[in-house]
Amino acid sequence: MVLPFFGKKSVSGPPAGSDARTHPASSARVEHAAELSTLDFTGDANHALTQYAGLMEVTEVGAGLGAAYEEAAVLYANGSADAAESVLGAVLDSASHQAGEGVWMMLLDLYRLTGQRQRFESRVVDYATRFERSPPPWQDLSSAPGQGRSKAVPLLSLSGTLSGQSTTQFEQIGTIGKKSGAIRVELSRLRSVDEAGCTLFRKLLRELAAERVKVSLLKCGQLSDMLAGQVHVGRPEGRDGWLLLLEMLQHTGEQDRFEQIAVDYAITFEESPPSWEPKMEREAISTAAIEAAVAAAEGFSLDGELTSAMTESIRRLAAFAAGRQRFEVDCAQLRRLDFVSAGTLFNVLATLQAQGTQVILRNVNAMVAALLRVMSVDQVAQVTLRV
Numbered sequence: 001m002v003l004p005f006f007g008k009k010s011v012s013g014p015p016a017g018s019d020a021r022t023h024p025a026s027s028a029r030v031e032h033a034a035e036l037s038t039l040d041f042t043g044d045a046n047h048a049l050t051q052y053a054g055l056m057e058v059t060e061v062g063a064g065l066g067a068a069y070e071e072a073a074v075l076y077a078n079g080s081a082d083a084a085e086s087v088l089g090a091v092l093d094s095a096s097h098q099a100g101e102g103v104w105m106m107l108l109d110l111y112r113l114t115g116q117r118q119r120f121e122s123r124v125v126d127y128a129t130r131f132e133r134s135p136p137p138w139q140d141l142s143s144a145p146g147q148g149r150s151k152a153v154p155l156l157s158l159s160g161t162l163s164g165q166s167t168t169q170f171e172q173i174g175t176i177g178k179k180s181g182a183i184r185v186e187l188s189r190l191r192s193v194d195e196a197g198c199t200l201f202r203k204l205l206r207e208l209a210a211e212r213v214k215v216s217l218l219k220c221g222q223l224s225d226m227l228a229g230q231v232h233v234g235r236p237e238g239r240d241g242w243l244l245l246l247e248m249l250q251h252t253g254e255q256d257r258f259e260q261i262a263v264d265y266a267i268t269f270e271e272s273p274p275s276w277e278p279k280m281e282r283e284a285i286s287t288a289a290i291e292a293a294v295a296a297a298e299g300f301s302l303d304g305e306l307t308s309a310m311t312e313s314i315r316r317l318a319a320f321a322a323g324r325q326r327f328e329v330d331c332a333q334l335r336r337l338d339f340v341s342a343g344t345l346f347n348v349l350a351t352l353q354a355q356g357t358q359v360i361l362r363n364v365n366a367m368v369a370a371l372l373r374v375m376s377v378d379q380v381a382q383v384t385l386r387v
Contacts, residue, residue, distance in 0.1 A: 072106060073370035077338050081114050084367070092123075101131060102366070105385070108136060109366040113335055115142030141335060141365070153182045153216075159189035159323035162223075164196030170204045172319030177213045179312070188219040189323070193226055198240040205247065217251040217279075224248040233264045243274065250279045303333040308340035317348050321357050332363035332386055342375040349380040360384070 068091050075084035088107040104127050111120035117138055124135035154176050158169075177183035208215050227245035231238060242265050249258040255276055262273035300320050302313060321327065337345070349359055363386040364372065372383055 069103060069106070069370055070374050072110075073367065073374050074339075076110065076336065076367045077342070077371045079336070079338070081110065085110055085114075092126075102370075104130075105136070105366040106370060109141075112139055112141045113365060113367065115140050153184055153214075154180050155184045155186065156320070157186040157189055157323075160191055162190055162193040162197030162201060164194070164200065166197055166200055166322075169319060169322040170200050172316065172322075174204050174207055176316060176319065177208050177215065178211050181212075182214040182216075183208070184216040184218055186218045187223045188221075190223050190226070193223065193230075193241075195238050195241055198227070198238075198244040202240050202244055202247070217248065220248040220251050224252060224254075228261075231261075231264075231268075233268055236268050236270075239269065242268070246274055247279075250277055253278055300327060301330040301333065302337075305335050306337040306341040308338060311341050311344045314341060314344045314348055317345075317359075318351070321352050321359070324357060326358040326360075328360045328362050330363055331361050331365075331368065334364065334368060337368060337371065339375070342371055342377060346375060346377050346380060349377060353380045358382070362386075 068087055072084040072087040075081075075087065085107070088103060088110065091103055092107060104123075108120060108123060108127065111117070111123065117140070120138055127135045156173055156176070173183070173185070205215060224245060227241050227248065231242050231245060242261075246258060246261055246265065249255075249261065255278070258276055262276075265273040300317060304310075306314065317329070352359055359381040361372070361377075361381050361383045364383055365386055369383055369385055372378055377383065
């Protein structure tokens with residue numbers, strides 16, 4: 001069931017940290033509504049309910065509850081969870097309140113985010129009575145995600161054309177690798193490669209090696225075959241293509257083929273080729289495991305509390321989005337983001353939208369979803385709530 005959402009916003013300008021030139025407040029608004037919520041924050045019986053495959057219709061409502069909803073979202077974004085709780089609690093405790101399910105979900109999610117189980121359980125009874133359905137289950141979301149997790153090595157997938165237009169993509173891959181200390185790059189989705197792309201790729205590999213970043217190149221066979229078709233014995237051109245081919249063969253462990261290509265390289269360029277150095281993953285990686293990892297990499301996640309000092313994960317979206325027309329961002333472990341990070345997120349998503357990339361933010365808690373609505377992030381991406 002899709003219920004009316006707030007259509008009005010009290011924000012007078014672009015989000016903090018965003019570029020006013022790209023913000024919808026100073027340009028044409030997106031004509032269709034995003035999937036921000038299936039919840040009604042108004043409770044106004046005059047708004048008709050509609051069913052439409054999980055989508056929602058944005059409608060204009062009065063400013064009273066809208067102001068409280070926005071105030072609570074802003075307070076929580078600023079780290080004032082207690083004040084946000086007071087605002088929402090005052091609305092629901094008012095004898096004349098007509099708050100819809102959205103405000104209830106904000107308060108229930110706030111209890112889960114702050115670990116207040118007793119208050120949560122006291123409210124869900126009223127929730128079940130009011131809406132005549134089972135309330136959301138208790139889940140303690142108060143612990144910071146990511147702590148105690150094993151540090152996974154980032155897995156990125158290169159796709160499309162490897163060319164001189166890939167500079168930004170390679171720079172951001174380098175940033176991720178240097179930050180994590182290790183990186184895996186899957187190459188089976190590359191469809192073509194030119195000399196400029198070979199030069200950029202080799203430059204990235206040299207920089208990461210200089211920074212002692214462990215690089216694992218996975219499923220290099222297709223790229224090796226493409227490169228092999230572009231090199232010609234006795235024709236001293238495309239040197240970076242030759243050298244990248246030899247690099248790929250080291251990652252695939254094809255020593256015999258490497259030695260033959262190395263001899264051809266020496267004949268063609270009249271110089272010593274690189275020496276054989278096996279660079280395959282030390283541990284056995286099955287094809288199924290690689291495919292599973294690549295499938296998992298089709299999505300992206302935002303975790304923890306994102307503030308002005310921690311926007312790198314948001315900026316990584318641009319690198320992840322390269323070559324993709326649509327992808328999802330799992331926000332199940334995203335507890336909070338402030339105005340600066342929301343502004344950064346808006347700018348990244350607005351750029352991707354302009355490039356024709358569709359981004360879906362899934363499993364967003366109701367407090368964060370409210371801020372995304374206030375900051376117009378829902379205008380440049382689809383946003384759906386967690387249960």
